[in-house]
Amino acid sequence: MDEIDLIILKKLIENSRVTYRELGDLVDMSVSAVHKRIKKLESDEIIEAYTARPSAIALKYLSVLIFGTSNAKSVDAVSKELGQHESINFIGIAGAKSLTISAVLRNISELQELSIYASNTAQISEPIVGIVNEPYITTPEPLTSIDYKILKTLNRNSRKPVTDIADDVGLSTKTVRKRLDRMIENNLVDFGIEWTLKAENNLTTT
Template identity: 35%
Template structure:
């Protein structure tokens, strides 16, 4: 991970569809060299995926909720996790410090669907209680932050 790798990562975070030729021009290498570097970034797991970011309303997912989960004292955290994993509405899942073991970001089409999701969560073995907050609007999301070179 040198400075050129960081530049490549930053460029691809801004626009994942840049051609290798364009990346090469930006970082001052040849296209094959960039191709190889990006390949290594992918296989080493630095770059996990390339995703199109879509307006959620346009695909029928207009309701965003953030849900805190308190675990049962007797529950198995891994079982709870697996139960969450198969719920497609849960887009993000963080394991947290604090009373609430998990914080989930979920997206659904309607409030009714959100209600059903919450019921399912509360019924999940190992879940003691849930606390749901509704996002009235998303000001921004997953904004890539500018990278700074690590102290040389």
């Protein structure tokens, strides 16, 4: 794994539906070379899934991040336990012990309880807690039942082609593309990845 892989990972975390062509332009590589690198990240179990979830804006939730170094013996076990919490939607592991915990809360009053839970479970002595967004009172165009059907079929494979999505939900490709564009334009969906960067995934630099 090298710095180019990290650039690709970062872009996929921001938007897992980014095209191979866009990634290739970003790292100055061919589409086939980028595709090969992503397949390697998948086979090495660094990329575990491509996700699609309603955004905190769509849910009118408060989005928060918790960072820290875990003192637990098994970070993988801690990650699985944290993942059972209803508010936590993402756990990233970097190196051997560094954790990034993402969560969505119904209101600010839940933040202290979540911080204590995450700190105790992950054995983080000095967590850094950040609020990503203020909760939105209203959204210009809330998610519809059709939107939720689309997100459901993209749940573990958000890079799925539009034609496959259309087949899954029984809609035309034109309608699916229009609904996806609307969700993206209004920041109603988060396309990302579930990933783990373990100690054995050594980073090489040039």
